[in-house]
Amino acid sequence: MATTERDPILVEQDAGVVVITLNRPDKLNSFNGEMHRRLLAALTKAGEDPECRAVMLTGAGRAFSAGQDLSERVFEEGVAPDLSESLKKNYNPLVRIIRELEKPVLAAVNGVAAGAGANIxxxxxxxxxxRSARFIQSFSKIGLVPDSGGTWTLPRLIGDARARALAxxxxxxxxxxxxxxxMIWKAVDxxxxxxxxxxxxxxxxxxxxxxxxxxxxxxxxxxxQTFDQQLDLEAQLQGEAGQTEDYRTGVSSFRAKQSPVFKGR
Structure with a gap:
């Protein structure tokens, strides 16, 4: 599907890379229902596209993403909203597909990445x-709990003490x-x-x-998994890797002292 400047998600593809841009700059790329649907569709399509070999995710304007668009949260007197449904329907599928996509996914974070935006x-x-980008676990400011995998990801990246303090x-x-x-790979100018x-x-x-x-x-x-279980999994996965064309290319190129040309298969 072609995209336009008004679309909440912009998609372009060049030399095997699918670049997905969150495109609600006037709202700091905060998530509404349409952005959720379009981003999930773009990631799904990238995963299925044999021409796509890597995905880059970034934001338009001054932010990566400020998280949930709170203007979409409607409060009815005497009725508590069920935020678990929003996570199950929207955020959880997004972080799951990013983690499970059989292609590398790179985030280029410009400006603020707050709440769910940070954890995505x-x-x-x-x-x-x-260098000016900042990551904020902003949930406690509105009485909520870190979501979109934050309580799983942060302790593993920076340790329990820092994760709790940030939350x-x-x-x-x-x-x-x-x-x-x-927490991240690196900062650049x-x-x-x-x-x-x-x-x-x-x-x-x-x-x-x-x-x-x-x-x-x-x-x-x-x-x-336990350490022994992980050793068994590594053996299984290495067996799969050893059957690929890229492994044969890598070995033969190494022996010939040439730069390998990998095909991703």
Missing amino acids: ALACDIVIAA FLAEPIYAELAAEWG DDLLHVEARKLSAHLASQPTRSFALMKKAFLQSAV
Whole structure:
């Protein structure tokens, strides 16, 4: 489907990279129902597209995403909203597809990434951020609990003590400190963010992306398996990787002292 400047999601594809841009800049790319639907559809299509070998996710304007568009929350007197339904219908499918997509997903974070916006970014495989970017677990400011995987992702990235403090205090963490803590891959100068992100995305797309899919599966399973179970899984996945065309290409190129040309299969 073609996109226009008014669409809440913009999609472009170049040299194996699908670039998805959250496009509600006047609302700091906060999520409404239409953005949820369009982003999930774009990610699903990228996952199914054999020409897509990497995905880059970013935001238009001054923000990556400020999280939920609170103007969509309608309160009726005497009726408490069921926010669990919003998570089950909208946010959970988004973070699940990012984590499970058999392609590497890179987040290029510009400006603020708050609430669910922060945790959607942190669900990506690699996060690169502008130095002025900031990550905020803003949920406590409105009496809520971190969602979109935040309570799972943050302790594993930065440890339990820091994760609890960020959740309770809702203080902004700028990109350089986020990189220092291991929350993200790295911070770059603001004017270089998209140049660096596109360069890194293109590099990922040129690599043995089938092995990336297997790596993602291994990292996900490592959270729930014993060490012995993980060794068995690694053996299984390595067996699959060894059957790929890219493995044969990599070995033969190494022996010939040539740069490999991977096909992602």
